[in-house]
Amino acid sequence: MPARWNGWTTASTAANPSHDLRHHQLVRGSGCEVWDIAGHCHLDGVAGAANTPFGHAHPRISDAVATHLRQLTHVDETLAAQQPAEELVDTLAALTGLHDVVFVNSGSEAIEAAIRIAMDYWRHRGQPQRDTIVAFARGYHGCTALAAGLSDLPILRTEWAPAPRMRHVELTPHHRPDEPGAAAALAGEFAAAITAAGPQRVAAVIVEPFLNVGGGIVLPDGFLTELRTVADSFDTLMIVDEVFTGFGRSGYAAFAVNAMPSPPDILAISKGMTNGVVPMGATCLRHSIRNQFGDAVLRYGHTTSGHGLACVAALATIDLLRTEGLSQAAATADWFATDFPQCLRTSGIVELRTYGVVGVLECDSVERALAIAAAARQDRESSLIIGCKQNALMLTPALNTTPQQLRTMAAHLKRAVENTSLYA
Template sequence: MTTESDTKVRSTETARARDRRHLWHTWTPLTADRSELMLTHGEGYRVWDADGNEYVDGTSSALSAICGYAHPEVTAAVTRQLGRLHHFDLSRGSHEPAGRLAERLAGYLPPELSRTLFVNSGSEGFDAAMLIAAGYWQHVGTPRSRMVTFALGYHGATLLSRDLSALPRVAHPFRSPLPVTRVELPVTAAEARRPESLPLLLDAFEKAIGDDPDDVPAAVVVEPFLNVGGGIVLPPGFLRGLRDLCDARGTLLVLDEVFTAYGRSGRMFACRREDVEPDILITSKGLTSGYVPLAAVTVQQRIHESFGRDPILGGIRYGHTNSGHAVACAAALATLDVLDRENLVARAEHYGTYLRARLAGLTGADEVTDVRGTGLAVVVETRSGDTAAALLARAQARGLLLRPQGPEGKAVLIAPPLILDAEGAEFITDRLERSLADIAG
C-alpha cells in the first residue's frame, strides 16, 4: 500500500531530479546541489522544506523579506492589483501605484530627493544611476564619466555594475565601459568601523578623487555597509566626510542602499544616521520585501531637471518593459505600510543591538575573529572560509539559515526579517552558539 508520505517523498525526489537536470542556479558551483534545500512555504520569519524541516530564515530570502513570508497585507495588495491592472508602460501612460509610491518615497527623504525612476533590480538601478550621473554632467556642460568606489564594493551583476567592483566573483572578460578608481580598504574588515580608521579611509578617497581639474570624477559611489564585500561596517562620520569631500571637489555622491534601506540598517535609510543627503540614492530589496522585483533610483531635483537638456529626447533615454510594474508598486506600498505600522525600523535597531551584544562573547572562541554589524545585519567573522562553511552547515542542521559574505567567504551574515521577535532572536543566538560548539568540538 502506498502511504501519503511515500507519495510526498516521491514527488520531492522528482522535483530534485528535474532541478538537477534543467535548472541553472545563480552564483553556484556546478558541484553543489541546491535542490537539497527545496523550500515549500514560509510564514513570518520561518520557512519549511520539502523534507518537513523547519528553519528560522536568517537570510530574509535574498536579504529582502523584511516583512517575512506570506504577510497577509502584502499578499492581499499584490492580489488586488493583479486583478485590477497588472501594469501599464510608464513611457506611454501612467498608473496610480507608481505615482503614489514615488510620492511616498519622497516623503521619507529630504525635500531635494524627490524624483524616482523605477527599475526591476538593484543592478539595473545601479546602471541607471551611472547613466544619470554621467548624463547630468553632459547636460550641465562639463562632461565626465570617471567613478570612484570601494574595490570591495558590490553593486550588481550587469556589466557596468560588476565592472566597478574588484571582487573576484564579478570579474568579466570585457573591456571596461567606464574609467574607475577603486579604493582598497586601508585597514582590516574588523578595524574598519573604529573611529581611528576614519581619517585613513577619507584620505584614501581624497587621493582617489584627486585634485586635477581636468579629471574630476562624475561620482563617488559607495554602499554605507559593504555587504557582499564582507559585511564591513564603516566608521561613524564616514558618509558625512565623503559628502564634504564630494562637495569640495564638485562631484556627485551616489549611495547604493540596495541592501541597507528600509530599516535594515536600523534607520529608514543608512545615510540618515549621519544626516547625509546623497545626490542619487539606489534602493531595492526591502522595498517590496522581495515579494515582487522592484528597485528605485531617487535623485535630487536639479539632476532630474538637467535631463530636459538631453539633445535626442529631452528626457531620460532609459526604461524597461516592467519599469515601475504596478503589482510591484502595490507590493511596495503595502510593505511600507507594514514597516511604518509595525515600527520595523526601531525593531531592527533593537534586535540588531541585542544580537550583537549576545554574540559578542563568541569572539572568545578560536574560530571567531570579530562580531559586528549595523541594524539587523549582524556579522560573525570566522577564521577562514572553511570555518564559515562548517558553521553554516551546522546551523542549517540545527534549523537556522545563514549566508557567507566576503571574497574569502569567512564572514557569516545574519540578516533575518525585520519582524523578528524575542523568541526568534533567542533561537538565533542559541543555534549559533551550539553550532560553534559543534565545530569547535
C-alpha cells in the same frame, strides 16, 4: 536530466550545486520560519536574500498584492499613469528627501541607472570629460556589466566586460571603524583618490554604507557625512548604494542616508522594497540633476519598470515600516549590538561584527565558513539558513524576528561553529 544552473547570489557567493538544493525544496513560510517538502522547519536567518524585512507571507503585503492582481495587470509607464506608482514616488520622496524617482527591477539596474544618470548629467552640463567613478575596491554594486565594472572584487572580474574609468579606494589591513577620526580619515582616502584621478574627470563617488558582499565590513559612523563634504568640495556627485542597507536594515532609520544632514545626489534602493514579493528597485535623485536633462529622454528603462504590482507591494511594505517596522528594527539592532556578541562568544571565529540588523562572523577561511553554514543547515532538529560571503558568515534576519527567535538562531549558529571546530 534538465538542471537549473545556479549563479552565485549575493546571499551566498559560493553557490550550492542545484542538485543539493533539490533536497532543500521550500514550500511555505511564515515570518522567519520556512518549511521544506519533507515537513522540516528551518529558521530563515537571511530573510530570503536579505529582502524580506517583514518575513515570509506577511498578510498585509500579500492581501494588498492579491487585490491589485485582480484589478490590473500591467501599464507601460511611458504610455499611462497608475495610482500606485504616483503614490510610491511621493512616499519615497518623503522618506529619502530626493524628489525624482526612476523605477527599475533590481539593485543592479538601480546602479546602472545611477551611473548613466551621473555620466549624462555632466554631458548635459558641458563637461564630457567627466568619465571616472571613485569607489571602494571591495564595494559591490551589482552583477550587470556596468555595475560589476565598479568593483574590484575578484568574483566580479572578467577580461572582457566594459567598465567605466575607475579609481578604487582600498581599506587598510587594519581598518578600525571605531577609532576616533576614522570617518574623516576614510573620507580623506576618497579625496586622495579624486585628486589622483584628476577632479575634473570624476563624475561621481559611489559607496555602500556597509560593505555587504565585500565581506560584511562596517564603516565608521559619520563616514557618509564626511564623504558628502569631500564630494561637495570637489564639485562631484555622491551616489549612495542602499540596495542592502535600505528599508530598515541599517537599524535605526528607513535608510542610512537619513542620518546625513543633507541627502546624497543619487540613491539606489531595492531588496527590502517590496518585502521580496515582486522584484523592484529605484534610483532616487535630486531634482537639480533631473532638471539638467531638460526634455532629453533618460536612455534607460525596462518593460516591467514601475510594475503596478511591485508598487503596491512597496507601498504596503513602507506602510509596515512606518507603523511598526522602524521600532522593530531598532529593537533588533539593539539585540545585535549587545546580545549577539555574547551569544556567539566561542572559538573558531576571527571576528564578530554587527551593523544594524546584521551579524557577521568572520572565519579564518572560506572552507570553514562554508562548513559552518552547512552544519547549521543540516542540523535536523533546528536548521538555520545563513548567508556566506567569502569567509564571512552573515545573519540578516527579518526586522520583526522576535528576541526568542534571535536567541534560537544564535544558539544554532554557536552549535554549528563548535561542531565544525571539533573536526577542523
